[in-house]
Amino acid sequence: MNLSQQILQYILSGLSTGAIYGLVGLGFAIIFSSTAIVNFAQGEFVMLGGMLSVFFLEVVKLPLWLAVPVAILTATMTGVAFERLAIRPLKQATPLSLVIITIGGSILLRGLAMLFWGKDTHALPPFSGNEPLTLAGATILPQHLWIFAVTLLVITGNKLFFYYSISGKAMRACAHNRRAASLVGIDVQRMVLYSFALSSAIGAMAGIIIAPLTMTSYDVGIMLGLKGFCAAIIGGMSSGLGTVIGGIVLGLLESFGAGFVSSGYKDAIAFVILLLILIIRPQGLFHRGESERV
């Protein structure tokens, strides 16, 4: 394998893990923009997506095409329940205490997953075979294509929802100005609930499409959650393309770092970037300067 093939290989694998980070990051950004909470339980919904798919596939014996949507639905319901039981009852809480509650929620979900499914790693079968395809000398698995397709689908779906549907516009309005939103009759709490539902669904989806490649276990949410958080920070916590690009930047840097330096530094790279961004450009890489009229 010559150097250019090697580079292509790194790009491909960087793109696919980056896409996953981007999707997880989107979940962070959606909840952050509607509630100003960083939901540290986000990673657990990624874990739930993968683990629930394995559960519905192998224990309940559903076919894969059914197990996946049922898993997404169950994870989404968990997200909704989380908002109802842990976030909504605390009306007067500060964002900081809510963030701590999400950390507690993530520990709880992880613990429950460990009790139910044990500490073993599980694999989800690839969606359409495991026959590698060759692309200009680099190999790519069909599952990678699934990851790209689902990511594109989620980005497009997000854009359509937030920019063209009245509920999506209402969620953006709420994120910008809650009081004005309630003055036109938008139910702010309902919008918060929607944002939890949406981001747990997207998180679960990310967890499912990555599971055939990297396996899944009760604790995959920690790392994927932190990487997703990192992607969202690079993207400036915007619930759009910025976060996905942030994820892809992160994925590429990781894969090149692992290839050219050492795979032992893979995670370190992500966190060095996270720290650098937080120190140098806390508003994210793609945030344009805003001048506002008052």
Add this chain to the structure above:
Amino acid sequence: MLKLKNINTYYGKVHALKNVSLHLVAGEIVTLIGANGAGKTTILNTLSAITPAESGEILFEGNPIHNLPPDRLVRLGIAQVPEGRQVFKPLSVEDNLELGAYLRYRSREARGTIKKDLQDVYTLFPRLLERRKQLSGTLSGGEQQMLAIGRALMTSPRLLLLDEPSMGLAPLIVQEIFRVLDGLRRERGTTILLVEQNAKAALKLADRGYVLETGKVILEGTAANLLENKEVQRAYLGKDKKEIWER
């Protein structure tokens, strides 16, 4: 149409409204004047259930509404244009207007009637039509005020609450906005409760007025009477004592 009876509202421990009673007859324009902190905005926010009343009664067309959440009030036809416009800056002008009709979309009202109301807003404020695709954060202050009024009109209100629509605007634009308010009352019979610091302009437009001081109604009467009232002239119309007493 609207009746407030002995309303008391608190901000934490601050007693912001003290036994406020007032009423509006359908089709009237009534103005609330008073200094900063007199409780004008609080009355509107109590009406919109943003800062609910601690005690007292609010009747809208004979029905009690003081326990209803904000979205129910909008559904009943009470819309507020908040102080400082508060348009949704990252959204386009047209999206802002559409969100005014949010509840009507949700209750599956015919798209045609909503579209027609949108056209009506554009007829009232042609400048919004010119800028419909623009992000509303990039509009001038006057345009944002027009947008805030347009957004409230999209809820198809019967009672419009306006909080200082003239704040920070050039006199010409204030005139234009007041002309639109007058037109709304004449052509659609919209009832208007107008909070203003610009007492002179407000009293010229209004039928009646209430003067507030430290959370209490201290004067009420027809706009013409209030304009002539010496106390009002001194405190809110900026005439000094000499002008009033030596005439």
